[in-house]
Amino acid sequence: MPQYTSVETAHWALHMPQPNPQFWNNIAAKYALRPVSDVASYEYKLARIGQYLEDGMVVLEMGCGTGSVAIKLAQQFPGVRFVAEDYSEEMIHIAQHKLVNLGLSNLTFHCRCAGQEWQDGKVFDMVIAMNLIHLVPDWQELLEQVIKKLKPGGWWVSSQFCLGEISLAIRPAIGLVLALGQLLGKIPAPIHFLKVQGYRDVIQAKGLLIKYDWHPQGRAKVPFIMAQKPT
Template identity: 40%
Template sequence: MNDAATFWDKIAPKYAQDPIKDMAAYEYTLERTKSYLGYDDRILELGCGTGSTALLLAPKVREIVGADISPKMIDIADTKAKAGSVHNATFRVASAKDAASQKEPFDAVLGFNLFHLVEGMEDTFASVHKMLPPGGYFISKTPCLADRSVGFKRFLFKAMVRPMQWIGKAPYVQFLTHSDLEGALRFAGFEIVESGNFPAISRYVVARKV
């Protein structure tokens, strides 16, 4: 098991219990995401964590597959699906890069609060583009910790993260701007359909394969 999986396994129980910090922003982007999905769609969520978002989206699609690098996160997601009798949601252990590289048909790919934690983000975007059919959607929400919209907090984040990483209390983090994120999506071949900050620190982007 690699270091990232070990880190997320350790915090999985606490992660599962932590409340969403900005429920209004979460609910808004959840509804925006639903508006791009169809009842006949097969969906892949990268970095699904404990499956909360996938399970909320499941009634709106034919099937949703959640992938996460942490086996313990996936165990919790499986337990939630069984407890809620959600039969069209399945979960698997896989990194974002590996999950996006599978030769499976998906109509849309999702990744929420993930890509600032992914090394080689651009390679994953390219794999997602290759996986999707023309017109398929790639919907993401990414903390852009280097963007000016974050204000002075961006300097505090950087100052805090490095020492925490040295003692194993923080994972890999890259400091992106909005233009970094959207530029990487365009370079991979996507057209930006919708974007906004919900909350201010996080860039919500709907991209379409052209």
């Protein structure tokens, strides 16, 4: 039986021994061609992130997909160093291909599972996770690791769909569809059913200060949160 907590309502996931990028490898080419669904919100989030970037900072983006966010930010902030990672080789292959003609010396892409192989002593001014955290098997453990890697005053920036907010009436049907899709390899696993307030509570319980909490109009299930590590 799935575990129900105040943070997330269920783990509709097939249990896997370790994170598996196969689903994302399979869809990477299509994902790269997908237009941004809500351009205004996307630009708004980038602008908010940009407000806190300064020359000399080092930023990590986890689960960067084909690299659009990292590329946009690296173009806009040449004095900031960006490291962008994803565990899907295909996503990173496409991201690196995009870089070829851009001449960006302040951005590198790496194929890495979030939280793994982080060099000791490496610290960041900001860690970004867009549409990722609900997919990470132990996302709370990952958040703890991230916080250790943040400099004092550093930022945790995240945005994701909180499936735990969907109506109770349709949740079993959605759960069934997801489980079936996961069995057929058409949907990634795991997918956490996060609750918005539960997610905020975890961030704060781990010691971060929520400084910016926004969602696109009419889309309260997709919080964009910027939280700072105390100085």
